[in-house]
Each structure stands twice: as C-alpha cells, then as structure tokens.
Amino acid sequence: MAEAILPKRKPRGVHDPQWRNAVFVAPFLLVFSSLLVLPLFWGLWLSFHKADTFSSGRFVGFDNYVRLFRDKVFLQSVWNSFYFVFLTVPALALIGLFLALALNRAGRTAAVLRTLFFSSSVLSVTIVTLIWRIVFIPGSGLVAAVWGWFGAEPPAFLSDPDLAMLAVAIATIWWCIGLPMMLFLSALQQIPRDIYEAAALDSASRWRCLTRITLPAIRRTFVLVVIIQIVLQFQLFGQAWLLTRGGPNNLTKPIVLYIYDTAFRRWDLGMGAAASQILFLLILLAAMTQYLTARRKGD
Structure with missing residues (x-):
C-alpha cells in the first residue's frame, strides 16, 4: 500500500536540463570570468x-x-593602428590563400613547404624582431646587401618615417602567415573532389574552377581569416616596441603601445583604461562591419 501511495517519478526527457552537468563547466566559467569578464x-x-x-x-x-581625444599622440596611434591593419590584413589573407592553393596537394615537397611556411608562426615575437632587425640593419643587413648588388643606397627602413611602419608590417606578415595558410588549407581539403572531376569533364579552365568552385566554397573561411587578423593586428605591440620603440616621431606607435606608456610608464591608469575601452570598441566595430558586409554579399 505504501508503494502505491508514493507518486510516480516523471520520466526524464532527452532535452531536460541536468544541472549536475554544470559541475563540469564550472571550472572553465570560473577561469573565464576571472581572466576576461571581470x-x-x-x-x-x-x-x-x-x-x-x-x-x-x-x-x-x-x-x-x-583628454584622450585632445591628445595628438593618441590620435596618431589610432591612425597608426588602422594603417597597420590596412597593410597587414589584406596581405595575410591573399598571401595565405595563394600559399594554400599552391600547396594543396599530396607529396613530400608540398609537406615540407607547408611546414616551412608555418614554422615562423611558432616563434616568439622577440626572436622575430631580432631576425628582422638584422635584415634591416642599414650598413650590413640583408636589405643593404641586396641594394648593394644594384649599386643603390639602401633605405633606412626602421628610421625612415615613410618606411618604418612598412618594415613592421613586413615582419608581422612573415611571422603570422602560417595561421591563414593552414585555415585555407583545411577549407580547401573539405571541398569534394567530385565537383572538380565534373568540371574537368565540362572542360572548365583552372580560372573558372577557381572563381566558380573554390572561392565560393571557402568564402566563410575567408571571412573568418579576415576577422581573426583584424582582431590580432589591432593588438600590435611587441613588433613596434622591439623594432622601432614607436618611432620615429610616434609614427609606429599603435594604441596598445600608447596604453602601455600611459598606464605603466606615466602611471595614469584611468586614461590608459579609457584608451583600452576605445581599442575594444574599434576592434568590435571593425570585425562586425567586415562580418556583416560579407554576410550581406553572400546572401
């Protein structure tokens, strides 16, 4: 009789929440909240x-x-960051796509070249800048040697106001090219080979296969690469600090370097925090604009 009086437990559905599973998520949420949200x-x-x-x-x-928007150095750093993103992001996306297309094949040579191009991505920013400082040494660097072959005066990349940011961009592209290349390679290998075989039966040229099959198939990956690089390159710091110290005349000082100088060298944490909030908004707006534009074009 007692068993008959007890209410029957309702069977649990597949989609019913199981709160004990939150125990497994809690450590990640704690670390995420402590290091990012707070x-x-x-x-x-x-x-x-x-x-x-x-x-x-x-x-x-x-x-x-x-005070920030009255500071000419801050406004210059904003322009420097946008100029650096303009120099690096298109180059990283296009060069990474070109390398992926060229190395998307089986064989030992392609595997070695993929490893070679990706190897620079695992280096620290200190090693990268040391290598490129040696390359850009005015008197005895690699650039000076190449210019010497043609009997020309080598440019002073790191001290020339017109070339300093370009030098930082070249070093960054060499350093970061591995990730876009691997993302594009991953996307290219997901395209079914049957489509290319059908196009070959229709006598489609390589250019037509590229523009009508390959590029539309990896469009989302291209948008992902651009957004990732926008977010990363707006955070330029180490290359500019170690190569040029933000000079000459603050022409290579990005926003992050300005935040560092303001908050940790001038001890004005409030103004440094305000600059960091503006940097966050700039990254968010740039990434969302790129995403929405690409999505609208795709639709």
Missing part, C-alpha cells in the same frame, strides 16, 4: 576614475575620454 568591467570602471597604481582615485566621468 577585467573587462574593471577596466570600464577605471576609465571613469582618476586612478593610479596605488589608489582608484576619484570619479571624473568622461574626463579621461575628453
């Missing part, structure tokens, strides 16, 4: 205060942002 809101809170290393200071509202 610092984001802490930086936003600091940007409205006159803060230094020893105290959070007093609330000043938008005064830090007003």
